[in-house]
Amino acid sequence: MTDWTRRQIGGLAGGAMLAVAAPHFVRGQGRAKVVVIGGGIGGATVARYLGDMKSIDVTLVEPNSTHVTCFFSNLYLAGLRSLASLTFGLETLAEGHDITIIRDSAVAIDPAGKAVELRGGTKLSYDRLVVAPGIALKFGEIEGYDEDAAKIMPHAWVAGPQSELLRQQIKSMDDGGVFVIAAPPNPFRCPPAPYERASLVAYYFKQFKPKSKILILDAKDKFSGQELFQDAWSRHYPGMIEWLPSQFIGAIKAVDVAARSVVTEGETFRAAVANIIPAQKAGLIAEKAGLTDASGWCPVDPVTFESTLQPGVHVIGDSIVGGDMPKSAFSANSQAKACAFAVAASLTGSPQFPPHLFNACYTFLAPDDAFTNALTFAPEGGRLKTVKMFISKVGESPETRRRTALHAVGWYSAFTADVFGGGS
Amino acid sequence: MKRVRRAAIVSRVKGLAAEIRWLLGVSLCAILLSAANSAAADVSQGAQIAATCASCHHPTDGGQAIPPIATLDEQAIVKAMLAFRASESPSHVMHAVALSLSDDELAATARYLADRANAGRQP
Structure with missing residues (x-):
């Protein structure tokens, strides 16, 4: 001590x-x-x-x-x-x-x-x-999605009651249901998080509701850590997670709260549980x-x-x-x-x-499989520019990924002590 | 007393920066700053950079994979950081951090952390 x-x-x-x-x-x-x-x-x-x-x-x-x-x-x-x-x-x-x-x-x-x-x-x-x-959250950009709609189709993008609501819905969903995640356009809070969410909910489904599916309707055509996520999905949750980029489905236009459906330019997707993450x-x-x-x-x-x-x-x-x-x-x-x-x-x-600015993210693919990225930034021409970037690679050993998951837990404890001045 | 202490810190920090350069095979010539400016800048800068360490290193709890740095001496910190600077393995995060620090910044930070550790050991 x-x-x-x-x-x-x-x-x-x-x-x-x-x-x-x-x-x-x-x-x-x-x-x-x-x-x-x-x-x-x-x-x-x-x-x-x-x-x-x-x-x-x-x-x-x-x-x-x-x-x-x-x-x-x-x-x-x-x-x-x-x-x-x-x-x-x-x-x-x-x-x-x-x-x-x-x-x-x-x-x-x-x-x-x-x-x-x-x-x-x-x-x-x-x-x-x-x-x-x-x-x-930009309520109203998706037709029908407002604060009342979020009580039925939670965003869970501000942690707290919204997280509890989504957890409850996932828990009470029947096996074989479809969990839809509507992922937002850039820029938004925590770029890998919608895909980490898909990974960890898939982990839960694999144990308790193995016939269920996860459908990601994305406002984008690519996403942060895509190669790492897609590799992990095929290893851990084959056939369970489907990612549909904007170029296939068009923009997300509307939700129908009563029907629990999400309407894109080309199609309507029915969900057992719908997690709508709007633009920000x-x-x-x-x-x-x-x-x-x-x-x-x-x-x-x-x-x-x-x-x-x-x-x-x-x-x-x-x-x-x-x-x-x-x-x-x-x-x-x-x-x-x-x-x-x-x-x-x-x-x-x-x-x-001169400020030393960093970002290090730990992202879970499964409880014992996590990846990191680490970036440094410096002011240049009036904006914050990346100086160095390192990210975990596809094909790393299970032991490396396990160690990263352990680091993530240690990081959480230290980080929250740094922010809030206590222990976690 | 303060001036004496500050001068001692300057000497130690400059010595450490020089050592880092020697370890890297870089010229010693670039670090000759005035003593007064160096003392003020290095102490303060060390503290500012050390604040970034606290985003990942817990002040007391070392049991969760990321080791504590609060009790390390400056040589241990410098050696570890030079190793992290040289290789992406075993930590992307520390590789990025180590690459972002100049030799002088690393010396100031190591000195600052070691001083904190010493202060913590005193009864």
């Missing part, structure tokens, strides 16, 4: 910067104030790292008291993890990392006046604002605050993550125009750290270094 905690890392980082950098807020009249909107992976990470610096007042605005991780929620759908094991209380952030948490939602941002208005009427002033709103955009507060461009996502400076549209406001995580960086929890965590140091630099005059 050791005393080396992340609190100490942050504390030393802040201390070292302050010791050399003429920190005007510390020497001046008051501490700088940072407000963070959103307590998901990006928001919790940036709040935690800023809080640990001990030189900045950090307030995190989040309506929920807990966060359920989207990553690993496909294991829950397959009955391989409990939802409780994916749920983290935000109180560890408040208690251990000098963060004030306000259980409320931001309804308006005034960048000129440097203030945030909350649903409950509170107004918070800030020196720097970090917005980490995650994704919003930045979380609603980002749009409302003028942080989004025509793409629906938030353009940012790739070094500081400051909005290019609203000065003094930083945006991190799934909601940004990420360039080559995928919309993933790992990316959000990596961006949040770079953003925290950039915000500290702007408020305390501390030195700023």
